[in-house]
Amino acid sequence: MPGRELEFDYNGATSDISTPKVLQELLARADVRINGPHPWDIQVRDARVFRAVLLKGSLGFGESYVDGHWECSDLAGLMTRLLNARLDEAPRGLARVFHGFHELRNRVCNLQSVRRAFHVGERHYDIGNDLYAAMLDAHWCYSCGYWSQADHLDAAQEAKLDLICRKLQLEPGMKVLEVGCGWGSLAHFMASRYEVEVHGITVSREQAEMAAERCAGLKVAIELVDYREVRGRYDRIVSVGMFEHVGHKNYRTYFSSLSDCLAPDGLFLLHTIGTEHSASGLDPWIDRYIFPNGELPSMPRLTAALPDGMVIEDLHNFGPDYERTLLAWWQNFQLAWPKLSSRYDERFARMWRYYLLSCAAFFRSRRGQLWQMVLAPVNRAEAYRSVR
Template sequence: MTDKRSSVQASVQSPSHAGITHSHYLDTAPPKVLSNLLAHADVRVNGDRPWDIQVSDPSVYAAVLTRGSLGFGEAYMDGYWECHDLSGLMTRLMHARLDERPLGSARLYIAMHYLKARLLNLQSSSRAFQVGEQHYDIGNDLYEKMLDRHWCYSCGYWAEADNLEDAQIAKLDLICRKLKLKPGMTVLEVGCGWGSLAAYMAKHYGVKVHGITISKEQVKMAKERCAGLPVDIELIDYREIQGQYDRVVSVGMFEHVGHKNYDTYFSTLSRCVKPDGLFLLHTIGTEQDGGGVDPWIDRYIFPNGELPTLPKLVGSCKSYFNVEDLHNFGTDYDKTLMAWWDNFKSSWHSLAGNYDERFARMWRYYLMSCAGFFRSKRGQLWQVVLAPLESQEVYRSVR
């Protein structure tokens, strides 16, 4: 166990990998077709710049040529390649859109992945709890160390913040102000996480909250966090919601709904909002209308996920809601992810007993690739305030 922890700690806590000599990689030159592709992002294999890829096992090339981005991520998890500045590398790859240019047999593999996401309902009610079991229930010790003290697992608001704690509190309060919360109101939170927003709304705005989630671990923690507050937490899918509320809010959950369920989602929540109420939707978005998410993210992080495009989001809700306000602060997610990485890295000594080296590399790849996604502006973060079609209230936006 000691040897295992030491090897993991070296790979996670020393992202510069200064102890690895460049000569270690001299006999691992890539196929020319890959070198030419990487040149579009100004990335070299075994180069001397922080964002260059250092290959220790040429198996990575076959992985990329057969499975594309999935093979690339798995090869990193297996230790076949390294990078001093992984977020910088991913930013360059994303900006150059190399993920849209798979080579070899990977073209068919990637095409089949996205075709499956387009044609099948991967987010059906029978699959609803999979992401909770695979991602949110992996261990509260991990999230406790990585997140802020409120356990906010969504983008912070950094407009006037210079640390993760302040950015997450600013996000929570921004949501409350956009919802125009008043004491005594009833609020439905769809995807309540570990109870951070529910507790904040109840404590600081005097509202009653009904939170739902598909994660058993989140239910346990949310109930502990909200003990003594007018907050009820329930383990159910959004399709099972009953009742009406003054306000509805959903933060970081719409990414699990899927385009085949958008109408069901908005029609269900339209029945839950009172005629003069408001609904705030906080979601990651993208301009790429491919259905599904990157194959590596789908397999290892968020199974059955799908990021909306703005036209698809607005088009799906227009039969039930008017868009009152749209706010994009996607670049704030880059800062949030890097802060999570700093916390993860500094806490690894207390986590290493429960997670192995491959998990540590997987988690670094997850956080750094997502940071590159937002830094390159391929990813967006939208807060959309919606009002029922019959509402006659005048909405004034806040920032």
């Protein structure tokens, strides 16, 4: 049934499992109990979950879920409570050491260098077009929809695509660079609806092939290349859901490289997830199993990286729309699971459920934001008018 979660066996939790006191105290801060009566409570099926959490923190917590060591009927509700209580910021014991090394690694190493640029494409975006075809909307948008006047996923994603085009003030014949073109959703929309010429780049082979196929016959060129290698001059530049893979060590290079490609009267729209913390890297579980080497920008880091001569014309935050988008993806995944299960196993289903619903909680708790920022050269002659 639509909206119903994949069936998992919540029976068999051992009622006499002894929970370490430190974990009981932490969970109590979020009003979460072990084997409690609420839908957001954790139902323990294997006591190894406690050791995993104490040793590896949030990484161990997620791995234990995928291993089937615990269950929760309202996983998004549980994760929202944990995030609201900021338990992810309070690892204890050896988990604190583990998280410290994870943070140090991300601070010291440039995990988003040119050499590593294609890792996320291979590890996430190339895992199977059948999965994304089933989960996403008709346009194949893998980023936040715009739900202001939409009541279903297809409408929300089309509204997002058109909002971007209107913010960019596209006119027929313009040359547009799309950095991180995905499966060609925006490139196709811009070229077919606004009659512009699009150069789309991506680090995913599967995405590049699909985008080129979908945009055949339009003035769209798709290239498998890193943003640091792009040359040319463009009237407009747009990047949707790609900046999360750039990393703070490369922010200045990102903006300076792309601003060099922008015409003096051009506009640059950046669409990215953001957060209030200037942290390094992602949650360890998300980093290992979903988006390797990713990093969410904070506004101070983002704005500090803007080159001289580039101004912010508009800033739009519609972070709450991402929760609704993620829940729509999860519903689509559930409906498609009978067919997908012939290729993906139950562990993958648990991993994908944990990914989508914990990310929904990230936005529900307001720890995550969704920013659309319009940038322009300071000497651009035409005044910019914000679009909503």
